Amino acid sequence: MLSSISCPGAGFPLATTVLLLLSAPDLRAQQLRPAPITGAVRTATGSALEYATVTLHRATDSVVVKTEFSDAAGQFQLQPPVIGRYLVSVSQLGYGRGWAGPLDVTAGPATPLAFRLVTGTATQLKEVTVTGQRPVFERLADRTIVNVEGSLLSAGNTTLDVLGRAPGMVLDANDNLMLRGKTGLLVLIDGKRVPLTGAELASMLQALPAEQIRSIELITNPPAKYDAQGGAGVISISLKKDQRQGFNGSTNAAYGRGRYGKFTSGLNLNYRRQKLSLYSSYAYTDRQLFQELRFDRTYLQDGQPVRFVTQRNDTRSHIQSHTWRAGIEYSFTDRTTLGAVVSGLASRLPSLGRNYSELYDAQGQLTAQLEARNHRTLLTPNVAANLSLRHQFRKDSLGTPELTMDADLARYDLTRTLDLQSSNLLSSYYTPSRLLGDQNGRLTIGSAKADYVRSLRHGLRLETGLKTSRVSSDNDVLFEREKDGVRQVDAGLTNRFRYEETISAAYVSLTRSRPTLTLTAGLRGEHTATDGRQQIGSQEFSRRYFQLFPSLRLTRTVTDHHEVGFSLSRRLDRPTYNQLNPFRSYVDPLSYRVGNPALWPQLSTQAELTHTFNHKFSTALSYTRTRRPILSVYLLDTDGLVAATDVNLNSQDYWSLTFTAPLEPAPWWKLYASAEAFYIRFQGSLEGAQLPQSQPGAILSASNSFTLPHGWSAELNGSYNSLERFGFQTVRAFGQVGAGVQKSFGPTTVKLNATDIFYTTPLRVTSRYRPLTETFRSAQDSRVVTAALSYRFGNEKVPAARRRASGAEDEKRRAGNVQ
Secondary structure, eight states: OGGGOBOTTTOOBHHHHHHHHHSOOOGGGGSOOOOOEEEEEEETTSOBOTTOEEEEEETTTOOEEEEEEOOTTSEEEEOOSSSEEEEEEEEOTTBOOEEEEEEEEOSSOOOOEEEEEOBTOOOOOTTOOOOSSOOSEEEOSSEEEEOGGGOGGGTTOBHHHHHHHSTTEEEOTTSOEEETTBOOEEEEETTEEOOOOHHHHHHHHHHSBGGGEEEEEEESSOOTTSOSBOTTEEEEEEEOOOOOOEEEEEEEEEEEESSSEEEEEEEEEEEEETTEEEEEEEEEEEEEEEEEEEEEEEEEETTEEEEEEEEEEEEEEEEEEEEEEEEEEEESSSSEEEEEEEEEEEEEEEEEEEEEEEEEETTSOEEEEEEEEEEEEEEOOEEEEEEEEEEEOOOBTTBOOEEEEEEEEEEEEEEEEEEEEEEESSOSSSOOEEEEEEEEEEEEEEEEEEEEEEEOSTTEEEEEEEEEEEEEEEEEEEEEEEETTEEEEOTTTOEEEEEEEEEEEEEEEEEEEOSSEEEEEEEEEEEEEEEEEESSSOOEEEEEEEEEEEEEEEEEEOSSSEEEEEEEEEEEEOOOHHHHOOOEEEEETTEEEEOOTTOOOEEEEEEEEEEEETTTEEEEEEEEEEESOEEEEEEEOTTSOEEEEEEEOSEEEEEEEEEEEEEEEETTEEEEEEEEEEEEEEEOEETTEEOOOOOOEEEEEEEEEEEOGGGEEEEEEEEEEOOEEETTEEEOOEEEEEEEEEEEETTEEEEEEEESTTOOOOEEEEEEOSSEEEEEEEEESOOEEEEEEEEEEEOOSSOOOOOOOOHHHHHHHHHHHOO
8 A cells, every 4th residue: 555655765655745735735835936036147347247157056955946048238037936945156168156045035026146257266155065067867857867978988888878777778688678667668869759669779879879969868757748659758869069159179089899899989060159050060980799699499389398499699790880960050030040950870780690500309309400691781871850940929027938840851761681591400301591681661751840838827838839740661672582593582571561650749738836836737639640551462551540648747845855746648659660560580590570560559548656855865656557568579470480579468557666866975976876666567368378477576776976086087887677577578687887987188088988897788588478488698799898088179268158949959948947
C-alpha cells in the first residue's frame, strides 16, 4: 500500500502527498503574484553593460531558477515563479561576477538593484558558493538533463555511448533504446524527429560524435506540444552553438584505443555581428569496432529437444562518417528573426563477419559444421533543412505574445549490400551456397508547424499549435543465389516495399501558476493515415485513425522543504517503416532480421506521483498501462531458420519507484545518485506459448565530479542493471565504470578518459519460446582509453548576445522554464 512507502531521507510518506495534493489551497495560495526583480548592470566607470547574464537562484541551495539578459541600457527584469527568498547573480566575459541577496520577494514592489562589475575580479556572496560548470546530470520535474558539453567521459565518444551511460537508459540486444525499462522513444535532434529505430538509429547515433552535442534531455512526461509518438518518452538532443560575438570557433581531436583504434576530429566556426549570425560545424570520425556473438540454441518439438546448434559470430566493422551543419539567422527587427539551417550526416560502414556453426541431433551427435563469411556494407547519407520564423508581438499588460513557424525537409538514403558465403565442413547435407543482396532505400520526411504562446488574465498561459508531417519510404531489394558460378534471382526474397505516413496534429495547453500551485492541462489530437504495399505478391495495407492525447501536470509547494506533483498522459508508438518492412537482413546462414507488416500501434497511459525534498531529493512512483505492446521476438520460419521480428501482445503493465539525489559530500566533490526499482508484466501468448513469470528489477547509477587543485578536474561514473525479465527474454545483470581527468591551459583543454574499465557491459540473454530456446552473449569494443585535445580561438571578450532560437529550439526552452 502507498502508506507503507516513504521517501528516502525525507520522512514524508507518499500517501500523505496524495492527500496534500487534494486538500484545499493554504493561505499562501491566495497571495498575489510575486513582484518582478528589476535593476541595472554597469561597469565600474558607470557605463551600461548590454547582454550581461542575470541569473535568479533559490536562496536555500543556489539552484538556478531563471536567466535573462540586460538590454542596451543595462536594464533587466526577472520574474520569480513564487514568493520566497532568492539570490541574484550577474556575469559578463572579462568581468567579475556580482551578487545580491538573499532577497525576500513579496507581492509588493521591490527596490531596483544596482550592479557595478569590475574588470578581472570576482565578487562573492558570503556563505554562498555557486559553481560555474553545470553538473553532468540534472533532475527536473519531468525530465533528466545530461550536460554532455561538460562531461569528461564524452571526449572521443559517440552519442550512443553517452546515452548508454545516462540514468535509466539501456541499449538492448536488438539495438533498441530503452528508457526506465520501456521501449518506444521519440528521438529529436534540435527539435527535429529522427524517423529511424533499432540498428539504423543506433548506427546514426554511433556516427554522431559526442563533441557535437551540448545536452540531451530524457523527458518521461512530455507536454502536449510534443508529438504523441514515444510511449516511453522523448530523447531530445541539442547540438552545440557558440554564443560569442565576432569571429570565433573551436577545434578538437581525440584518439581512443580499445582492441582497435578510434579517431574523432571537429571544427566549429561562428560569426555574429548585430543582426546577423552565421555558424557552421564539421566532424569526422573513423572508428574500428568488433562484435562477438555466442549462441546456444535448442530446437523443440512437442516440448522435446530435436536439434541443438552452437554458433560463433565474430564481426569486425569500420565506420567512417562526416557530420556537417551550416546556418544563418537574421533579425529584421527586435521582434522578428528568420533562420535557416542545412545539415547532413554521411556514414560508410563496411563489415566482415565470420560464422562457425555446429549442428547436433536429438542424441547429441554432430551432424553438420557450417562456416560462413558475411561481407556487408551500409551507406547512410542524409541531409536535412530547416526554415524558421520567430515573431514577438507588441508587449501588452499581460506579456509578450510569440509566434514561431518551422518548415523541415529531410532525406535519408540507404544502400545495403550483402555477400554471404557458406560451406559445410562435415558432410554434404548443407551444400555450399552464396547469397548476394543489394538493397536501396530512400526515406523522405517533410513537416510544417506553427506554435503560438501568450499570457492571459488570472495567471493563465496559453500555448497552442498546428503541425503536419509526411513520411515516404521506398525500399527496393534484389537477392541472388549463386551456384556453380551461375547467379539466379531469388524471387522469394526479392521485392519492393513502399510506405506512406501522413500525420496532422493540433494541440492546446493551459498553465495556471499560483504562489504554491502550478497546473498544466493539455490536449493533442492526431490523425494518422498509413499505406504500405509490396510490389511482388501485391500485399498491402491501409489504416486511418484519429486519436486524442490528453495530458495533465500538477505541482504543489507544501512547505519550504516539500514539493509534490502529479502527472497523467496518454501516448502512442506507431510501428516504424523499418518494423513494417518485410525485407530480410541476414546475419548468418541460420538467422535473419525481418519486419512485420501486420503490426498495430501501441497505446500507453502513464500516471506518476512525485515528491521533492529540499529542492534536491526526488522520489517518483509511476505506473504505465500499454495496449498492444510491440515486442521483439525470435521465431522459426518454414525452412527452420531463426527470424528476429516484432509482434503485438495483449498488454503490458509497468510499475517503478525512482529516487534521485544530487549530493555534495565535500566542496570539491559533487555526486549525482539515481536508483530505480521496476516491475514489468506482459500479457499474451506467441504461437501458443505463454509468457514466463515476471520479476522485479533495478537500475543503479552514480556520477561523481571532482574539482582538484591547480586547475584539474576529474569524473567517475558507474551504473548497474540487475537481472531482468522482459517479455520472453531474461537479461542477466551487467554494468559499467568509467573515469576521466581534465586540465585547461588557457583556451586549450586536455582530457583523458577510460570507459567500461572492468569490461562488464557484455550482454547475456536467454530467450524461451515454444519451438526454440536460445542463450547468447554479445560483446563489443566498449573498453576504450581516449585522449582528447580541444582549442578555442577568436574573440573571447566581446559580450555574448542572446541567440534567436529556431522554433523547435525555442519550444524546448519554453518547456524547460515551466515551474
